[in-house]
Amino acid sequence: MERDEHLAEGQIRQSLSGFYDVVDDAGNEYRTRARGNFRSRKITPLVGDRVEFKEGYLLAVLPRRNALVRPPVANVDQAIVASAVVSPEFSANLLDRQLLALEIAGIQPVIYFTKTDLLPIERHQEFETLAANYRKIGYVTVLPDRAFDDASLTLIRQQLAEKISVFMGQTGAGKSTLLNHLAPELNLATGEISSALNRGKHTTRRVSLLAIADGLVADTPGFSSYEAFNVDAKALGSYFPEFAAASVHCRFRGCVHVNEPGCAVKAGVADGTIMQSRYDNYLLLYQGIKNQKPNYKK
């Protein structure tokens, strides 16, 4: 058998119209195509995948940790959740659903509050408290004193190092603006960023990982939190880290923290160690999942 002397390993950094740009560990870039047998094996190579390649052809996709559909990126470590404090008005319900989606996907969230410069002074304390509460849960949370001040950007840059990150956030939350501040060296004008953060309306969609501050960042924003959660109502609490921690003290094993006596989560809400808003959002999600019509398709 012929020996594969030129078999190389690398990571897909960009995909466009059937071409995959692969960077090897020495930093050299190669433009490749997937060999035909990928299609028959139903594996679509994704940006972020570790791959084996040779002479312009991808030969194998190495095992992935996870894979997102939107954006189509594999091996995602982290999501920067851009959350506007105003315009659009902050929604704890939206944030908690975004965090849940990330917990289910096994992606580490980083909460970044945008538009703090538009926040009336009398509301500053409200968000200081909110940020402190999310930090207490264990989420890295950045509440800039001024919008895009050096300290906040430095924190995010440190957070990007050695990871693959995606941006997440509703329309107008400030994702492209934040990306522009994190990577001014990209010198993207606002219009170009909008196309860099492309909306997937094109058939030949380009997805790439940008090298920013010793990390890689997807140039396409993350999945929405409006997707139905494919999670069992009984398991929902395990994706709320502070509920999961408290639940070891619930009287009943398998407590879903709704009507059970001796529930440590409800006790935590009562004594203020668990945010009331988190519990309210949990109940809404719990009821939503319970009321979902069973899906007989498949």
Ligand SMILES: Nc1nc2c(ncn2[C@@H]2O[C@H](COP(=O)(O)OP(=O)(O)OP(=O)(O)O)[C@@H](O)[C@H]2O)c(=O)[nH]1
């Ligand atoms: N005052 C202020 N305006 C901001 C801030 N961040 C973003 N903006 C403005 O808010 C608007 C929306 O920001 P974008 O960065 O385009 O938001 P996006 O999340 O990329 O939005 P989509 O492209 O719709 O998904 C723009 O007019 C920005 O200039 C901020 O921190 N402060």
Ligand SMILES: [Zn+2]
């Ligand atoms: Zn309980």
